[in-house]
Amino acid sequence: MNCPYTWKSLLEPIINVTAVDLDETDVNILKVLQVNGRLSFRQISERVKVSVPTVSSKISSMENMGIIRGYQTDLDSERMGELSVVLTVKAKPSELKSVADRFQADEHVRKLFTLSNGRLLMICTFSGSHLINDFVGRLGDVPEIIEYDIANIINVIKEQQRALVEQNMIVVLQCSFCKKEIRDDPFKFKADGRDYYLCCQTCLKSFQEKYDKVKGKT
Numbered sequence: 001m002n003c004p005y006t007w008k009s010l011l012e013p014i015i016n017v018t019a020v021d022l023d024e025t026d027v028n029i030l031k032v033l034q035v036n037g038r039l040s041f042r043q044i045s046e047r048v049k050v051s052v053p054t055v056s057s058k059i060s061s062m063e064n065m066g067i068i069r070g071y072q073t074d075l076d077s078e079r080m081g082e083l084s085v086v087l088t089v090k091a092k093p094s095e096l097k098s099v100a101d102r103f104q105a106d107e108h109v110r111k112l113f114t115l116s117n118g119r120l121l122m123i124c125t126f127s128g129s130h131l132i133n134d135f136v137g138r139l140g141d142v143p144e145i146i147e148y149d150i151a152n153i154i155n156v157i158k159e160q161q162r163a164l165v166e167q168n169m170i171v172v173l174q175c176s177f178c179k180k181e182i183r184d185d186p187f188k189f190k191a192d193g194r195d196y197y198l199c200c201q202t203c204l205k206s207f208q209e210k211y212d213k214v215k216g217k218t
């Protein structure tokens, strides 16, 4: 199965990154998967009107490129009796990263973003209101935090995945070995009809060795 991706250099605001165009079939597969990640390759092939091998090869290529991060179960937090809060935290720009690092591993912090206005945005979920108080208490113990703003979510009007799947999408390539964004022309490795993109000669070599090892075992 041939993968039709061709890469190109994309000038991002700050750095040069390497990107590929997704074709219409890719986009249609993503749309179907975004609604239901449990469909079989056959069910997807029927919906997007391409063959099963095409679906399989396109999905694995998009997994390798890091576009498809995984397949999760969408749970209803409210039905589970949980409480969520939206929190914005202000810190000195130089200390924003270290504040983020402190909260990153906390299981109550479900989403964590750094914003362009020098704040962190967190969405946190708790099983009871006393736990919210504990959490807020811990915020007060972090000297780098200048101020914060917290509000309880009282009604969920809309909650979707952030990725918006549209036609004519351009996707930044990720190295199949080191997982970093690829900044130059990628090294392409083809195996079993799948395309893997690597950022440099070293990653290519390491990936090939790892691949051969895994293949040798099976």
Ligand SMILES: [Zn+2]
Binding pocket: 175, 176, 177, 178, 179, 180, 198, 199, 200, 203
């Ligand atoms: Zn790499």
